[in-house]
Amino acid sequence: MPPREAAARGIPFVAGALSRRQARQTGESIAADQESSGAIPWFRGGHTDPWDHVESAMALSATGLDDEAKAAYRWSAATQRADGSWPRQFRDGVIEDADTETNFCAYIATGIWHHLLCTGDEAFAREMWPTVRAAIDFVVGMQDEQGQIFWARTESGEVFAEALVTGCASMHHSISCAVSLGERLGERRPEWEAARTRLAIALRHRPELFSAKDRYSMDWYYPVLCGALTGAAGHERIAARWSEFVVGNIGIRCVADRPWVTGAETCELVMALDTLGDRDRAVDLFAAMQHLRERDGSYWTGLVFADGKRWPEERTTWTGAAVVLAADALSGATPASGIFRDVAASGAGYVMV
Template sequence: MSNVSSGRTLSEWGLEPAVDYIERVQRADGLIPWYPDGPADPWDHVESAMGLSVAGRSEAARRAYRWVADAQHDDGALWATYGEADADEGAHAGDEPRKETHRSAYVAVGAWHHYRCTGDRDFLAALWPTVRDALAFACRQQAATGEIYWTVGPDGEAYEDALVAGCASLYKSLACGAAIAGVLGYPDARERWLEARTRLGEAIRSRPDRFDRTWESKSRYAMDWFYPVLCGVVTGDAARQRLEAGLDRFLEGGLGCRCVADEPWVTVAESCELVLSLAAVGETERAREIYEWCFQWTDDEGVFWTGYQFADEEYWPGDRPTWTGGAAVLAADALSGLSGAADLFMEEITDI
């Protein structure tokens, strides 16, 4: 019997080991590294925390968001990555420290998600300054043409180019921030973020010339294909057509979603996020089928590997990222309604 068709709880699906792993890897200060003693980044940290929220591990999730509040800089940003040895480094593996807009702003999605899971308004109010300042940082990097620049360097200067997937994520962050502002009674912030979201959406849909201007196009990455659907930038028939147009290129039957179109590598996180995207446009049966495939890529404990390199027939890389488990839990939630946030990636702005 398939994991998806029979399962209505995390344990019935065998997802409890993935959640246990996230909580086990979480540090005492709340940060969730990619794997034990590994690096971390704010976006994947939040995705892992969202998995904890769905699973009812509310205290662990709250500690994760407290880490974001504690780590946030005065300008509202966080470092793009946090090194293996020292969480204040701001970089790992020789990267130059930088502050990426979509990574800093994703706390808004996590905060709204946790509130939807728990109804904890006190949590939402306590995290409001963090959300407010993170979105303010992102909006200061918005160009006149609507796109939001990718990153700010250590000198405080924006790198004036934009990523499709990163901006789609920001579009969702602005929507969730507006929802939070509505609940807490900050109408000015709500309207400001909705206006920024409108301009950003127009740029993503209508101004491809504003993206990937100074580097090679990222269109070979699956995230560029489905993130505008996942995050609500493209909806309805246009969203269904967009997904259908990319399936032959990115979907490997029986295995999952390729991370990169021209590489023989499927990844569990991309597969689960594609499941979320398909569910958002009503393609539930196809979403369920793809989700089933993901369960073959677990270790003996039931924890997900990053992915599978099918030309070499090996798990590659040999890591078990926490955020992959988080994505798997979010996909299960979207398919079966495990939490009050199950439709987070199906919300229209009129619902917020």
């Protein structure tokens, strides 16, 4: 595949693996499951969580479905609580789980920054800025003095004093996006920059602050994907467990000790490799997971390779969204294609200690 070229906004593609028409079809499959409120559930009739909802909205922006993306983000603004948080699960407009996950709340910043980069629509970004500001203020308020951000809070206000690598890595990226968005809108927030630096140092140097979830591939690659581990440190982390998680030419395991490959995790690893400049392996992995594609452009969540069965029997919006975002990273089709790569390249939030 030729090197990326800076280009005006287009539709993502990966030569030999995903055409522009197919990527647009995937965006349309996501929009087809969107509710009239703007919410994007996991699948039609399924539940909606704030993180996967935003991931799906990003894919809508990347495939030119701007009105649908804006409806999704306006749903986020309409359902945000006064303290900047969201319940972690809705179904058909009803709250099913009123507890809050910090990572779910932070991701709105990534989504709105992505939409602004993709469309240039600064008026919409300004409309959404109070939502982003309240969300990141809430998330930063859950940060411990040692740098990690606690992962959840109950509806009654009890904090789960536990931090997770994947969630904190994602929040590192989201806070970076919020900082960039604020700067673009003339709303610099130095306290967010300081929080991001503390979090980056914790992720790089204080593993004892985080609960061990290393059975999961996300804990392996997320610090690389989200710019907390870059350069040689990023390459070393990926190399350390490559053979444990990558399965031939079908994708990567979600869990190290299960014979199950998943499309979203594979595409996130594609984007993590892209941040490291490991382009050949990224393209190979992207092509490898296309067996999960359905004729309407949607994607099955995963495959149990021990018996060749797709499981769960769900075609999830967020899996399709991860495919679109990975294709954009590899093709450079939209101005937002570097949403992960650029944070990693900037070394955002990291100070040598």
